[in-house]
Amino acid sequence: MQKKEIKDLLGDKMDSEGRKQLVKQVLNDPERIKELAIEKAKQVSKFENSMVSEPELDSQFKKVLRRIGRKPRIKYASVAAVVVLFLSFGLYYFNTLSINSQLVQVTTAIGGKEQVVLPDGTKVLLNANSEIQYPKVFKDDIREVTLIGEALFEVVRNEHKPLVVKTYNGLAVRVLGTVFNVKSYPDDKEVQTTLVSGKVEVIKDNNSKAPIVLKPFQQAAYNKKDKKLIVDTVNALDAISWKDNKLIFNETPLEQVVQDLQRKYNVTFKIISKELLDYKYSGTFDNLTIKECMRLLKVSSPIDYTITNNIITLKQE
């Protein structure tokens, strides 16, 4: 077979009538077919221009997933988890259960901490006694997670797909890509959202019409009782110091200090002197044991304590 014939057949430069005649000839000649087969394999083996763009690769993968998902098999364990959650916390915002909304739930114990990576690569550091829930696959237009407790988020930027952190009391935080901390424990008086970098919107009562936009180093504190949202400039690094096992208090009401300590150490506090409830404490507990914390508290405030088993009693000195 001539080189030119092979070249003609492998390329697409020939006019269609000439090509048709050549193809017909080759089809009747097994030798030439074999020769062409080898040459074509060699050419294809170069994998020239075989790159596929990222969006194309992604959209094709979604099609594959959709086709796999046609036989949806929802694991009963995750359904059970959803039901339990629904009952215990009264969550009301999950939509239809499909393969894509299979939920993943990560929980930390008192004193625990856990790094979680969401399906989009967003990193979440979950503080003690907290729980985060997210779908195995995010929806097309939104990345929705639910948080009970405290977590530090480092969000992978995606302007077309905001990440929304929902807390159990209707407050939500909406972001495109940024670093921020959400503290939303059921037994705290406030829900605090602190921004380290980037931009976040705090949405009250699922009302997206009037979001409050935070700038870096601002904190939005939502008082659950009077339902007021107060924005203040804070030392954001203090707010996320828990990630390095530090507890930093800056004019923090003692009630809150006690809550934080209870979550980090498996202890229960009793405050005997009522005047202490309004006391505002400032101080840093850097990688301390609970006993060291108490000693420091005693020397840096008018507070005395006694420890019996896991119960710590506080009274005014």
Next chain:
Amino acid sequence: MRDVNFSNINSLLSLIKNEDKFAYRVLYNVYYPKLLHIAKSYVANKEDAEEIVQDVFVKIWHKKDAIDINTNINGYIYQITRNACIDFLRAAKNRLSLEGNIEQLEAALNFHVLSDDSASNILEEELKLQILNAIDSLPDKCKHIFIKSRMEGLKNVEISEELKISKKTVEGHISKAIKHLRIHLKHYFFFF
């Protein structure tokens, strides 16, 4: 240090057998562009080629329980792609038409060309090299730890004990490996 070879792709397969979608996505990212290139070269029409390759991945997922863990996975993936193309071309060449039109003739020619085993072996071998290359360009230490962790299913603590490095270092290497895979493959990892 163990080299990256197809026993590791097979470890990937064992993860896929456990329904690990991350492993599945890694396999997809490595293979999809190459398989599409092959399919496109023989079936001519891009949309048809895309559908064929989608089929291949759907098939891998559905058949994962039946795939032998020690099988030549590259050969397996290549062969189902090739067979899918041949089936497509057979249907195209046998489609009734008044007189053989050019598309039909080309389909017939490509059907015979792709059915040639020795030609096909060339393609299969080169595909294997290409895939190895993509995985092999990971930095050594990263690669080693990445494979241990993601593909051999070891815990970070076990790796740090085996390699006598701290757990933090292991974590660092794993995230570096993933980042590198992302950049190298220029693809976005959906599952992780």
